Amino acid sequence: MSTATVDQPADAAPAAAPSVDRIAITVRVRRFNPEVSAESAWVDYQIEMDPKERVLDALHKIKWEIDGTLTFRRSCAHGICGSDAMRINGRNRLACKTLIKDINPDKPITVEPIKGLTVLKDLVVDMEPFFQAYRDVMPFLITTGNEPTRERRQSAKDRERFDDTTKCILCAACTSSCPVFWNDGQYFGPAAIVNAHRFIFDSRDEGGEQRLEILNEQEGVWRCRTTFNCTDACPRGIEVTKAIQEVKRALITRRF
Amino acid sequence: MQIHKYETIIVGAGGAGMRAAIEATKRSRTAVLTKLYPTRSHTGAAQGGMAAALANVEEDNWEWHTFDTIKGGDYLVDQDAAEILAKEAIDSVLDLEKMGLPFNRTPDGTIDQRRFGGHTRNHGEAAVRRSCYASDRTGHMILQTLYQNCVKEGVEFFNEFYVLDLLINEGRTAGVVAYELATGEIHIFQAKAVVFASGGCGKFFKVTSNAHTLTGDGQAVAFRRGLPLEDMEFFQFHPTGIWRMGILLTEGARGEGGILRNKDGERFMERYAPVMKDLASRDVVSRAIYTEIREGRGCGPDGDHVYLDLTHLPPEQLDAKLPDITEFARTYLGIEPYTDPIPIQPTAHYTMGGIPTNVEGEVLSNNTDVVPGLYAAGEVACVSVHGANRLGTNSLLDINVFGRRAGIAAAAYAATHEYVELPESPESEVVRMVEDLRQSTGSERVSEIRTALQETMDVNAMVFRTEATLKQAVADIAELKERYKRVSVQDKGRRYNTDLLEAVELGNLLDLAEVLAVSALARKESRGGHYREDHPNRDDVNFMRHTMAYREEGADGTVSIRLDYKPVVQTRYQPMERKY
Numbered sequence: 010m011s012t013a014t015v016d017q018p019a020d021a022a023p024a025a026a027p028s029v030d031r032i033a034i035t036v037r038v039r040r041f042n043p044e045v046s047a048e049s050a051w052v053d054y055q056i057e058m059d060p061k062e063r064v065l066d067a068l069h070k071i072k073w074e075i076d077g078t079l080t081f082r083r084s085c086a087h088g089i090c091g092s093d094a095m096r097i098n099g100r101n102r103l104a105c106k107t108l109i110k111d112i113n114p115d116k117p118i119t120v121e122p123i124k125g126l127t128v129l130k131d132l133v134v135d136m137e138p139f140f141q142a143y144r145d146v147m148p149f150l151i152t153t154g155n156e157p158t159r160e161r162r163q164s165a166k167d168r169e170r171f172d173d174t175t176k177c178i179l180c181a182a183c184t185s186s187c188p189v190f191w192n193d194g195q196y197f198g199p200a201a202i203v204n205a206h207r208f209i210f211d212s213r214d215e216g217g218e219q220r221l222e223i224l225n226e227q228e229g230v231w232r233c234r235t236t237f238n239c240t241d242a243c244p245r246g247i248e249v250t251k252a253i254q255e256v257k258r259a260l261i262t263r264r265f
Numbered sequence: 266m267q268i269h270k271y272e273t274i275i276v277g278a279g280g281a282g283m284r285a286a287i288e289a290t291k292r293s294r295t296a297v298l299t300k301l302y303p304t305r306s307h308t309g310a311a312q313g314g315m316a317a318a319l320a321n322v323e324e325d326n327w328e329w330h331t332f333d334t335i336k337g338g339d340y341l342v343d344q345d346a347a348e349i350l351a352k353e354a355i356d357s358v359l360d361l362e363k364m365g366l367p368f369n370r371t372p373d374g375t376i377d378q379r380r381f382g383g384h385t386r387n388h389g390e391a392a393v394r395r396s397c398y399a400s401d402r403t404g405h406m407i408l409q410t411l412y413q414n415c416v417k418e419g420v421e422f423f424n425e426f427y428v429l430d431l432l433i434n435e436g437r438t439a440g441v442v443a444y445e446l447a448t449g450e451i452h453i454f455q456a457k458a459v460v461f462a463s464g465g466c467g468k469f470f471k472v473t474s475n476a477h478t479l480t481g482d483g484q485a486v487a488f489r490r491g492l493p494l495e496d497m498e499f500f501q502f503h504p505t506g507i508w509r510m511g512i513l514l515t516e517g518a519r520g521e522g523g524i525l526r527n528k529d530g531e532r533f534m535e536r537y538a539p540v541m542k543d544l545a546s547r548d549v550v551s552r553a554i555y556t557e558i559r560e561g562r563g564c565g566p567d568g569d570h571v572y573l574d575l576t577h578l579p580p581e582q583l584d585a586k587l588p589d590i591t592e593f594a595r596t597y598l599g600i601e602p603y604t605d606p607i608p609i610q611p612t613a614h615y616t617m618g619g620i621p622t623n624v625e626g627e628v629l630s631n632n633t634d635v636v637p638g639l640y641a642a643g644e645v646a647c648v649s650v651h652g653a654n655r656l657g658t659n660s661l662l663d664i665n666v667f668g669r670r671a672g673i674a675a676a677a678y679a680a681t682h683e684y685v686e687l688p689e690s691p692e693s694e695v696v697r698m699v700e701d702l703r704q705s706t707g708s709e710r711v712s713e714i715r716t717a718l719q720e721t722m723d724v725n726a727m728v729f730r731t732e733a734t735l736k737q738a739v740a741d742i743a744e745l746k747e748r749y750k751r752v753s754v755q756d757k758g759r760r761y762n763t764d765l766l767e768a769v770e771l772g773n774l775l776d777l778a779e780v781l782a783v784s785a786l787a788r789k790e791s792r793g794g795h796y797r798e799d800h801p802n803r804d805d806v807n808f809m810r811h812t813m814a815y816r817e818e819g820a821d822g823t824v825s826i827r828l829d830y831k832p833v834v835q836t837r838y839q840p841m842e843r844k845y
Contacts, residue, residue, distance in 0.1 A: 044759065045758075061597075072712075072764070073710070076755065077755030077756050078756040080761050080764075083477055084301055084305045084307070085305075085307060085310050085476045085477075086476065087510075087512045089310050089402075090301075090307070090309055091304060091305060092301070092305050108596070108597075129447065130761040148413050148416060149413040149414055149416060149417040150363075150364060150365030150413075156363055157363075160358075160362040160363070160376050161363070162374035165370045165371075171367070172367070172400075175367050175406065175409075176405075178405070179304050211365070211367070213365070
């Protein structure tokens with residue numbers, strides 16, 4: 010593994026605001042481009058940033074001022090679109106929700122693609138297996154009988170029952186932090202189970218049994234070893250492990 | 266190069282695109298082309314709610330909603346379209362609930378509703394609870410619910426396909442040309458009907474709530490193919506963006522009782538809007554904030570922001586109703602909203618203008634004629650239901666009402682028409698654009714031109730405008746367009762070349778910024794989101810009309826913008842002075 014160093018050009022853009030104290034940081038990015046080399050490599054970038062800025066801002070600074078070939082996904086830049094999950098200092102996070110000051114800028118900040126999904130270029134991974142697992146749990150409301158004219162009624166308490174799992178933004182931070190998922194590409198993974206939970210515990214839904222049967226299969230919910238990596242990784246604060254446990258319990262009791 | 270054939274093609278997978286796709290897939294062979302994975306779309310960032318006169322918690326009706334929409338848009342709204350919007354709002358919300366959307370509930374289990382800016386009881390008497398919401402992540406829940414239903418209906422997606430050209434042959438829609446981000450390959454999609462639903466273009470401003478990817482791709486493609494863009498001078502600045510960052514803090518925060526305060530702690534909106542106060546329309550509140558700042562009552566050492574004060578609201582209420590935005594304040598500002606006010610400033614938020622359509626979503630090629638087979642819906646389009654200023658919660662409504670209409674209309678068109686023959690070498694324009702950029706050895710960087718564009722737009726074309734500032738913007742943009750001819754990218758590869766993609770997006774932003782500035786320069790009046798300090802009054806005699814901007818290419822190859830105007834559709838509401 011080689012370590013290249015790229016210095017910031019002397020004519021870098023001036024600071025955006027006058028009252029900002031910038032600090033020098035090193036961002037160490039795991040680079041991979043099969044058009045160039047079959048091997049991935051760590052590359053260090055020295056840049057100056059306001060510590061209150063995001064890791065995403067640092068990646069943009071590198072891409073926009075130093076090396077345009079650095080490739081990553083991003084869109085909303087404030088933690089709602091789920092595009093920029095990556096491994097930052099060894100932990101899965103959203104680059105747009107991680108401030109530089111919160112991750113010890115004295116040492117090089119390491120940035121790598123999330124694990125368990127094929128890396129396509131730099132920080133871009135193949136999301137298709139992740140979305141396939143999501144689609145496999147039938148993530149939509151299933152009802153029978155005639156549709157009501159007005160809305161289906163739901164008490165505030167019943168609505169609260171599945172509130173936590175409605176927050177999921179499908180960023181894959183949880184699934185790609187799961188050691189079972191790393192070792193077994195067939196496991197549905199936490200995100201798919203979270204999205205099954207969102208419907209299983211929705212009082213309006215009548216597809217719970219079907220979904221539970223899917224999750225009861227060999228590669229389903231029983232693979233979970235309750236390591237809590239997923240809960241720690243979730244940028245939306247969803248209690249992922251708890252949701253998985255509730256699905257397991259529902260499988261045993263058939264009550265939900 | 267690959268050639269695909271689908272009856273209906275939808276460009277974009279945000280709320281409008283997926284709502285259209287659900288309808289079109291049931292009726293025709295449909296594919297959705299989207300430059301982002303569907304759940305990454307910026308519909309997901311909308312927070313406060315979706316307006317509909319359900320009257321679940323107090324008396325309300327669609328006629329009041331129609332009036333508020335027209336008044337909110339400062340009478341530039343097409344009134345027939347506003348009536349459709351308000352009437353169909355009710356079924357739109359109920360449809361989403363039946364699709365599974367987890368709305369917040371009233372004690373008796375119906376959909377809960379809350380107050381929002383400009384939505385009133387009985388034509389302006391007082392604020393009314395009309396916004397149907399799911400906590401402060403209504404857009405997220407709409408995006409998720411629509412994607413879930415696309416999965417259910419088996420909608421076919423081409424993810425990370427970037428549409429770069431529209432194919433029109435002898436005036437009729439023939440398809441689109443797309444660039445596959447993963448491989449760099451060009452794809453032709455032959456189609457009977459095409460629906461553009463690719464969102465807004467706010468990224469030409471620096472302080473914006475918009476995603477990095479909101480670069481007006483659909484508008485720019487249509488404009489380059491000779492189609493007009495309507496009312497592009499009307500851009501909404503949302504009053505409460507996080508100071509300097511522009512991240513949206515929902516108007517629902519004020520709907521829940523939040524108050525705007527200046528450095529003296531004064532609730533200054535009482536002076537600007539005695540009845541609606543903090544819940545006046547967004548253009549009114551944004552101007553008030555900048556007036557406070559200009560007159561020396563701004564907060565902080567530079568006096569460049571004001572406060573959104575939620576400290577008098579119970580923490581339980583903030584946790585239940587505004588959890589995401591209070592977390593934004595904690596994450597990005599290190600501020601605890603329970604105890605401290607949040608520094609905010611207006612943030613560039615929404616493109617009122619866009620590709621002109623009629624109420625069926627059919628795209629207009631001039632004031633009266635449609636382009637057969639071409640449709641648009643959502644922020645990319647201008648129906649016009651938002652006129653000069655959109656009301657909060659009317660955009661989530663717009664994407665559902667007109668996304669559905671466009672999807673149905675496009676599929677119906679596809680069912681009764683044959684494919685139009687592809688024009689000769691349909692990929693040529695796109696190949697030329699992409700390869701010119703890839704192979705350019707010019708000295709200009711995308712990021713430097715983009716930053717310069719954002720700076721001139723923030724300074725010269727934001728909340729307050731004058732002839733001088735707009736002329737400056739036009740001149741700056743012209744210079745930047747010259748520099749853009751010498752732009753080059755560092756990534757010369759084919760695989761996931763986002764460097765190249767950003768260069769294409771910048772080209773779109775430059776074209777659209779120019780349309781905005783030229784249209785704004787010609788509109789010598791103040792109306793809604795367009796405020797001219799040198800023409801501070803609304804001028805219904807000369808400017809009660811929509812701007813229609815066309816790209817014109819002279820015989821010598823020079824390109825210019827020609828402005829025309831289109832009458833506003835008025836039905837039952839006569840223009841009045843707008844007060845809140």
